[in-house]
Amino acid sequence: MARGHGRILSSIWEDEDFLALTEQQQRLYLFLISQPNLNHAGLLPLTLRRWTRKAMGLTAAELESHLAALAAARFIVMDEDTEELLIRSFVRNDGVWKQPKVMGAMVSGAMEIESKALRHALVLEMDRIPLDELSDEPTKVRSGEGPSIRTQVYEHMTTLRKAFGDSGPGPSGGGYRPPSEPPSGTPSDSPAEGRREGSTRAGAGAHDAQVHAGASRAHSPAPSPSPVPSPVEEGGYRPEPKAEGAPRLALPGPSGPAPIDDDGFELTDAMRRWAVATFGNALDVDYETEQFLSHFRADGGRRRNWPEEWKKWLRRSAKYASERAHRPTPGGSVVPFRDRQQQASDDMFDRAMARAQARMQQETS
Structure with missing residues (x-):
């Protein structure tokens, strides 16, 4: 809260x-x-x-x-x-x-x-x-x-x-x-x-x-660093002088890959198997991965171990999903977690079917 x-x-x-x-x-x-x-x-x-x-x-x-x-x-x-x-x-x-x-x-x-x-x-x-x-x-x-x-x-x-x-x-x-x-x-x-x-x-x-x-x-004393781009609300970037001794944070430039892409993060089959073994159908791995990528692309920060950071992201998502599942509704009832699992499974099935139909349409066209 x-x-x-x-x-x-x-x-x-x-x-x-x-x-x-x-x-x-x-x-x-x-x-x-x-x-x-x-x-x-x-x-x-x-x-x-x-x-x-x-x-x-x-x-x-x-x-x-x-x-x-x-x-x-x-x-x-x-x-x-x-x-x-x-x-x-x-x-x-x-x-x-x-x-x-x-x-x-x-x-x-x-x-x-x-x-x-x-x-x-x-x-x-x-x-x-x-x-x-x-x-x-x-x-x-x-x-x-x-x-x-x-x-x-x-x-x-x-x-x-x-x-x-x-x-x-x-x-x-x-x-x-x-x-x-x-x-x-x-x-x-x-x-x-x-x-x-x-x-x-x-x-x-x-x-x-x-x-x-x-x-x-x-x-620690250090030479004056190079200017770091600062976001402008109207879009784009303009260079800002960096203060002497200020911490240097990784901020992506106006173009080019974000640090997570530059580091080559990839959702592997082993990572997907770990997610299924750990959370079952409670999480949509593809959706959570997209959210994970969007977050760190916008954030512009780096991690020493992206796969471990991804696992941490999924653990938090599962924790928040469990807390929401047991949170009382306005009517006073509690939504069972197994119902949310079933709903997540149904949603994943619907998306898989939609992707399959899209591929079939492309092949027949």
């Missing part, structure tokens, strides 16, 4: 790091926080072209420059290769860590992260969650007493660490804080009892610098 609002703490206007940003950079951060597709882990797809349409006159080059500034200031972590963006302190400052059920949703959202740099950054954020502020009293359940809120949140954090191949100390004391973490008195830190709330980002320790340096090449 899409988010209907973004939580911004008023103390952000006392955060020296936030005040050091330009007006455009501040606006961009508020824009990212309020995106409807931001999940509970603070993860967003890096969609520059879509975002440039949200303000008149905004170009891709300008947007890349502002994102680079936010990454350099440690408000966000980006990965160009996986086209992902993480709002680093979202879990803490949005209050996700205070609610066990929402923390469960956060772990589910975190599992979608492909970037190792973003995963590492999120694990480091778990170090900053003040578990000692959560109740350690047993919760009430139907069968009697259940685990405390602190224990439930700790278990979710442990699940995330295990999934990402990381480990940390137990839930005693101040939570998952590494012993070497330097204290900070900035309003960006998670609030302790009796202190004012932190802003929508977190003051980072020295260990965060390694994460951000690996997450975006924008942080």
Whole structure:
């Protein structure tokens, strides 16, 4: 379900790091926080072209420059290769860590992260969650007493660490804080009892610098890159100067094949057999493949392994189809998933028959 609002703490206007940003950079951060597709882990797809349409006159080059500034200031972590963006302190400052059920949703959202740099950054954020502020009293359940809120949140954090191949100390004391973490008195830190709330980002320790340096090449000095084409609403492209140090994203030119075509993606018989063995008739493989191609042709991004990205696309489509199938209708009834399977099978048969008839007409004409 899409988010209907973004939580911004008023103390952000006392955060020296936030005040050091330009007006455009501040606006961009508020824009990212309020995106409807931001999940509970603070993860967003890096969609520059879509975002440039949200303000008149905004170009891709300008947007890349502002994102680079936010990454350099440690408000966000980006990965160009996986086209992902993480709002680093979202879990803490949005209050996700205070609610066990929402923390469960956060772990589910975190599992979608492909970037190792973003995963590492999120694990480091778990170090900053003040578990000692959560109740350690047993919760009430139907069968009697259940685990405390602190224990439930700790278990979710442990699940995330295990999934990402990381480990940390137990839930005693101040939570998952590494012993070497330097204290900070900035309003960006998670609030302790009796202190004012932190802003929508977190003051980072020295260990965060390694994460951000690996997450975006924008942080290392490099020669000024060549201009990157920027889309114009009237059609066509015009060259835009690329800001110094801005992340370089692959954008297709006005003509020629898109990266996915240039890389030679092809739906093979082995891939089709895998789809049928995995999903049966629940998915139209040809239709999903066309959607997959259209998405990445429009997106202009590259992937290191297109067949695996295609499998990921089909898994998500199957998940969304299952969720829609069990979603109550306006009348209150639930559409059984097997009916959707049958409908998908019927649709595939109808399309196959239509293609066969078209071929017969061509042969006889």
